[in-house]
Amino acid sequence: MPLSPDTNGDNKLMEKEEPAESNNKPRVPMSQLKLNLLFIGLLFGVFLSALNLTIVSTALQAIASDLSAFDKVLWVAIADLLTATAFQPVYGKLSDIFGRKITILTAIFIFELGSLFCGLADNITKLVLWRAVSGIGAGGFIGLTSIIIADIISLKDRGKYVGIVGSVYSIGSIIGPLLGGAFTDHVSWRWVFYINLPFGVIPIAFIVFLLNVPTPPGTLKEKLTRIDWLGMFVITSSTLATLLALQWGGSDYAWNSALVIILFVLGGLGFILFAYIEGFIAVEPIIPVRLFRDRTVVSCSIQNFFYSIGLYECIFFVPLFFQAIYQDSALASGIKLLSYIVGVVISALISGQVVSRAPGYSYKLVCLFGGAMVAIGSGLIYTLDQNSTVGQQVGYLLITGFGAGSIFQISLLTGQAVVDDDDIAIVTSLITFFRSFGSVIGMSIFSAIVNNELIKKVVDTFKNQYGFEISFNTVHGNLSSVFSFGEPLRSQLLGTIIDSLHKIFLAGLISGVLLFISALFMRNYIETEERENEENEVRDD
Incomplete structure (x- = not known):
């Protein structure tokens, strides 16, 4: 059995969990x-x-x-x-x-x-x-x-x-x-x-x-009788209830409104009911509860959740920052964002080659590296202000993208590697669900910050300075218009925009740190070729 050094430098037997069936050969x-x-x-x-x-x-x-x-x-x-x-x-x-x-x-x-x-x-x-x-x-x-x-x-x-x-x-x-x-x-x-x-x-x-x-x-x-209809209804309705509460809360309705609270309660109770159905009622559960006993599956799911929060921060709100603070056009901010893509493409290709050529320990190491880079890049993006150079803007996105590219598919591949062949489809859907759920959570958090912080403060500033209100759509559609105003209004508005968008970048930083922490809980060693060789030896005997 392989040996692995612990954090104190002493060798100990590598943890071994129940091996999955060999999936080193294509099923088709x-x-x-x-x-x-x-x-x-x-x-x-x-x-x-x-x-x-x-x-x-x-x-x-x-x-x-x-x-x-x-x-x-x-x-x-x-x-x-x-x-x-x-x-x-x-x-x-x-x-x-x-x-x-x-x-x-x-x-x-x-x-x-x-x-x-x-x-x-x-x-x-x-x-x-x-x-x-x-x-x-x-x-x-x-x-x-x-x-x-x-x-x-x-x-x-x-x-x-x-x-x-x-x-x-x-x-x-x-x-x-x-x-x-x-x-x-x-x-x-x-x-x-x-x-x-x-x-x-x-x-x-x-x-x-x-x-x-x-x-x-x-x-x-x-086949129709094999479908877990009850579980399918409960998981979809619970997810929709939770997501609707997140979308409506703080914008269409107050967070403490009866509708938002009821939706949250229904969503939470629905998830609990779904876990009970999958564990004790369903003959062929949509998501078997036993998968959550594997900490690597849980870790990969959580990584994808936090990965998506950071992804939407970069795609939607970093360009908004560039347009508002540096007066970039939509095209110019999009061109700067390409540096993020360059980082993703390069690291995705490299990490894919690494886990194929050096399996075993590389899965966790790649995800830890990716998580660290996302956290560092997100922290650097948080430091951007009106005096930041183009090199800093592009470079920070490049670092963040380099980390994101390492996480995106390798965490999914790891989840597939640690389960039996029969569970690959289910664990893949589970991880991609957490990825999408993270997107909605991230967008809900960021939209709440924009609506309740940025837009509200800009509108209040206009009201206090000029005694009239401007519409939400006017502010949201053209943040860079602040440069057309004279002082001190221009400085007030610019400070409000920077402060509000920095709150979004702080949320992105926190998600990057949690992404790295969640990668720490992956299994240290992922069996690949060795698993196949061992099973071949058993069959030969």
Whole structure:
């Protein structure tokens, strides 16, 4: 049994938990050419899922103006994220029951249908409704892609591929706002949704013709009876209740309002009930409670939660800081943000190679390194002020991106590595659920800071100085307008903006530190090739 030095330098027997079944061989063998072609097709789906989350951000003003819905337009961005998060946990189990191919094709179809009617919507209610429908499909994209990759690529080689997946996802997240702005300015905001149609056809074609995953046996009736309907209803409704409370609290309703409190209570009780159902009632639970006994699975889930908080801080609020403080255009702030992507792409590719070529201890070390870099980069971003140089702005994002790229897919790969083959789909859905949940929590925290701190203080400053009020939308839509005012109003407004956005950066810093701490609880050694060799020796005997 391998030896490992403890923190005091003394050697001790390495902790060994129950080994998982070997997943060093692909469950669905195929030729290298076919595998590479299918992987390319899946990457289009990954890119599309990332693009879909951020592309609407720069189109919201145009949508609000065209549909006369400034008070409801944020729900265009929120609705998709809510339903995607709520339905994400069920996709893994559904793919085990009905098969990977039919499940991911169904998810893409739902997403495409929702996107089509989003583009055709003639009022805000229809747009939000169909955006929620598209989110149900989008919730299956990234998780099912990772599940299929685990089916067709051995654990030993998977790191090389998931590094590429992480890079593509990050590129799609950053390109989204730029592409959304281009469509809005030069074509129509409706193309923010129509663009999903041709992009969605590409992965469908590759999956239909190249993915030949065995279909689980059983009739349709038998498969329907295997679904944990009660658990599925409870987890989706509990998640929605919690997320709605987070979205409404502090903006549409006070945090201590009856509605917000009731939603929080229903969500909390629902999660408790879900745990009871999965542990004592469900024959085939959506998320078996036993998975939470593995501290590595728990650690990887929590890492993804905090990772997403930091990701949305960088994508949405660092550019806002650049525009407000340095008078950058949307394009200029987007170009600076590319340094974050460069860091993500480089580190995702390197970390993927590292865990493939040097397995075992490397999984935890890579995640610890990534967590440390995110924490350091987030701390440096927190120090930005009106005197910071372009080099500092770009460099701090580069450091943060370098850490994020190490975490994104390696933590997911680690979760897959420590469970049995039969649990890979479930643990993948679990980790991606925590990733999406972190996104919603992060956006809720940041939006509350913007609404309750930044906007309110700017409006109060105008009222105190001039005796009149300006609208929320005027402030939110053009923070850089503070430079057009004379002193002392200009300094007051600039100080308010910096102070409020620094609170967001502080939240990002705290999430980065907690990301690093959560990585400490991973298993020190992840069995890979050794597990396969040991089992081969047993079979030979």
